[in-house]
Amino acid sequence: xxxxxxxxxxxxxxxxxxxxxxxxxxxxxxxxxxxxxxxxxxxxxxxxxxxxxxxxxxxxxxxxxxxxxxxxxxxxxxxxxxxxxxxxxxxxxxxxxxxxxxxxxxxxxxxxxxxxxxxxxxxxxxxxxxxxxxxxxxxxxxxxxxxxxxxxxxxxxxxxxxxxxxxxxxxxxxxxxxxxxxxxxxxxxxxxxxxxxxxxxxxxxxxxxxxxxxxxxxxxxxxxxxxxxxxxxxxxxxxxxxxxxxxxxxxxxxx
Amino acid sequence: xxxxxxxxxxxxxxxxxxxxxxxxxxxxxxxxxxxxxxxxxxxxxxxxxxxxxxxxxxxxxxxxxxxxxxxxxxxxxxxxxxxxxxxxxxxxxxxxxxxxxxxxxxxxxxxxxxxxxxxxxxxxxxxxxxxxxxxxxxxxxxxxxxxxxxxxxxxxxxxxxxxxxxxxxxxxxxxxxxxxxxxxxxxxxxxxxxxxxxxxxxxxxxxxxxxxxxxxxxxxxxxxxxxxxxxxxxxxxxxxxxxxxxxxxxxxxxxxxxxxxxxxxxxxxxxxxxxxxxxxxxxxxxxxxxxxxxxxxxxxxxxxxxxxxxxxxxxxxxxxxxxxxxxxxxxxxxxxxxxxxxxxxxxxxxxxxxxxxxxxxxxxxxxxxxxxxxxxxxxxxxxxxxxxxxxxxxxxxxxxxxxxxxxxxxx
Numbered sequence: 001x002x003x004x005x006x007x008x009x010x011x012x013x014x015x016x017x018x019x020x021x022x023x024x025x026x027x028x029x030x031x032x033x034x035x036x037x038x039x040x041x042x043x044x045x046x047x048x049x050x051x052x053x054x055x056x057x058x059x060x061x062x063x064x065x066x067x068x069x070x071x072x073x074x075x076x077x078x079x080x081x082x083x084x085x086x087x088x089x090x091x092x093x094x095x096x097x098x099x100x101x102x103x104x105x106x107x108x109x110x111x112x113x114x115x116x117x118x119x120x121x122x123x124x125x126x127x128x129x130x131x132x133x134x135x136x137x138x139x140x141x142x143x144x145x146x147x148x149x150x151x152x153x154x155x156x157x158x159x160x161x162x163x164x165x166x167x168x169x170x171x172x173x174x175x176x177x178x179x180x181x182x183x184x185x186x187x188x189x190x191x192x193x194x195x196x197x198x199x200x201x202x203x204x205x206x207x208x209x210x211x212x213x214x215x216x217x218x219x220x221x222x223x224x225x226x227x228x229x230x231x232x233x234x235x236x237x238x239x240x241x242x243x244x245x246x247x248x249x250x251x252x253x254x255x
Numbered sequence: 256x257x258x259x260x261x262x263x264x265x266x267x268x269x270x271x272x273x274x275x276x277x278x279x280x281x282x283x284x285x286x287x288x289x290x291x292x293x294x295x296x297x298x299x300x301x302x303x304x305x306x307x308x309x310x311x312x313x314x315x316x317x318x319x320x321x322x323x324x325x326x327x328x329x330x331x332x333x334x335x336x337x338x339x340x341x342x343x344x345x346x347x348x349x350x351x352x353x354x355x356x357x358x359x360x361x362x363x364x365x366x367x368x369x370x371x372x373x374x375x376x377x378x379x380x381x382x383x384x385x386x387x388x389x390x391x392x393x394x395x396x397x398x399x400x401x402x403x404x405x406x407x408x409x410x411x412x413x414x415x416x417x418x419x420x421x422x423x424x425x426x427x428x429x430x431x432x433x434x435x436x437x438x439x440x441x442x443x444x445x446x447x448x449x450x451x452x453x454x455x456x457x458x459x460x461x462x463x464x465x466x467x468x469x470x471x472x473x474x475x476x477x478x479x480x481x482x483x484x485x486x487x488x489x490x491x492x493x494x495x496x497x498x499x500x501x502x503x504x505x506x507x508x509x510x511x512x513x514x515x516x517x518x519x520x521x522x523x524x525x526x527x528x529x530x531x532x533x534x535x536x537x538x539x540x541x542x543x544x545x546x547x548x549x550x551x552x553x554x555x556x557x558x559x560x561x562x563x564x565x566x567x568x569x570x571x572x573x574x575x576x577x578x579x580x581x582x583x584x585x586x587x588x589x590x591x592x593x594x595x596x597x598x599x600x601x602x603x604x605x606x607x608x609x610x611x612x613x614x615x616x617x618x619x620x621x622x623x624x625x626x627x628x629x630x631x632x633x634x635x636x637x638x639x640x641x642x643x644x645x646x647x648x649x650x651x652x653x654x655x656x657x658x659x660x661x662x663x664x665x666x
Contacts, residue, residue: 080654123634
């Protein structure tokens with residue numbers, strides 16, 4: 001039987017299809033304003049891409065901030081459980097997950113069977129989320145996807161002391177005014193964001209091996225900063241954006 | 256999951272309590288006409304000498320809770336910020352300071368105080384807060400200083416606090432121009448002890464499965480042991496409440512339909528979201544059966560000598576939950592986990608209440624290590640709704656309940 005997971009995040013909508021232990025395919029598209037439309041579209045595009053039809057799918061689980069909008073899903077589950085299940089599906093040895101998405105970041109501890117044992121999420125604040133990096137990329141006039149590589153070339157990373165996104169932005173602007181090198185400012189930004197995420201991991205005393213998921217895992221500067229903070233290597237999810245959707249499909253397959 | 260199972264009958268005593276609270280506030284508001292004095296006092300403060308001297312005690316913190324429940328906290332907190340107070344200041348303090356000026360809130364402001372009694376066993380913020388109000392109202396202030404008992408109650412602390420009990424009585428005698436009647440003081444002390452003992456009994460009823468009431472009910476019924484401690488009114492009311500709860504237990508009435516999971520709450524309530532939170536947990540058949548907050552008004556019973564209240568009061572008011580070390584706090588939480596047989600702990604990291612929220616991470620780890628139950632931490636504020644993110648907290652509760660369900664199933 002084939003199962004589907006749909007993850008409606010703040011920036012992107014993701015879908016995944018699995019059959020037993022095989023991943024049949026995944027798809028990502030921008031969420032936009034309409035959650036249900038995005039969910040329907042990403043799911044149907046994925047069916048088309050894999051040559052399947054709706055009747056081939058046994059059950060659907062929706063997750064993410066827009067999970068309640070997906071009225072054709074059989075069940076809605078939180079992204080915490082889904083990221084845990086997704087990481088376990090991709091690599092059963094994983095004991096910790098760090099997910100940094102558009103509007104939140106979380107650390108998840110898994111038990112020996114891959115079940116969620118504990119979790120911590122960022123508080124009502126964008127520091128240490130994808131949004132934080134977006135705001136900074138904008139202030140620095142750098143494309144978001146180039147930020148990571150640029151930060152890695154820093155020779156003397158700047159120090160960002162504010163933990164609030166708005167204050168950090170003005171701090172960055174004053175650094176620009178002082179003509180600090182862009183690559184150094186970026187490295188400082190990555191470190192500030194990584195510090196916030198590392199606190200979440202410490203809160204729940206996460207165990208290794210740790211998988212990093214979420215769109216921000218595509219930023220090599222950020223993952224390097226996090227590895228330094230955590231003092232251990234991270235396994236970057238091969239489907240970092242779709243891990244939650246994959247997990248949702250896994251949970252859909254369970255009775 | 257069933258969204259709207261049959262709601263259990265409401266606890267009848269609630270109406271009686273509302274009436275008693277109304278009478279209490281009317282009496283306090285009418286104090287000047289009846290030649291009576293009003294003292295504002297901190298929630299954990301030694302109120303019995305006031306009652307014995309026929310002074311009406313009024314609690315800015317209880318008022319803060321009313322402001323929060325009435326969802327009037329945002330405007331009053333913003334007003335205090337307009338006046339120049341930091342948004343990081345406790346929201347009880349902010350709303351009280353603003354309310355004194357604008358006479359806002361659900362009852363149009365508290366009656367004007369004739370004196371202020373500030374006991375710092377609950378926090379350090381009250382010192383500055385009461386100093387501000389003493390200047391604003393131009394009234395005398397008595398500070399009852401209770402050192403934090405990190406490891407125990409030393410002889411130095413005992414001597415220091417006991418000396419203040421005598422100074423306190425002298426202060427009241429000077430302000431009122433009357434002598435304290437020792438017999439009256441003993442009588443009030445006995446009633447206070449009895450009220451606290453009964454309040455503990457009320458809370459104990461929730462050890463029954465299903466629980467006849469929840470922590471949300473306790474947050475409500477708490478008002479009398481805070482405001483009318485040391486009176487016959489509180490004693491009579493709690494006796495009736497215990498009878499009603501005992502009947503509910505006998506009839507097998509649970510406050511959460513199909514109670515499946517039992518949870519413990521830590522820290523003050525989120526006053527402006529009581530119903531919302533209660534509904535979220537009930538939807539998962541989870542009942543918050545107990546909390547660390549309401550038991551603060553009976554937690555020091557063991558230190559009270561009911562026949563010599565005044566002398567034993569020093570220790571009882573010093574060794575309350577918020578004035579002891581984190582290790583001891585964790586011990587009390589562990590005892591509650593066992594006594595109420597809970598499946599999870601929900602901690603409210605309260606932006607306002609620093610002494611309550613500081614140490615929660617350690618307590619969380621200790622509880623997880625010693626009991627294995629899941630612990631949820633939610634960030635909010637007891638009165639100020641601007642520190643509350645509904646969708647984030649909803650997601651956390653859902654994920655937490657998924658884990659609770661998983662773990663409880665494993666038992």
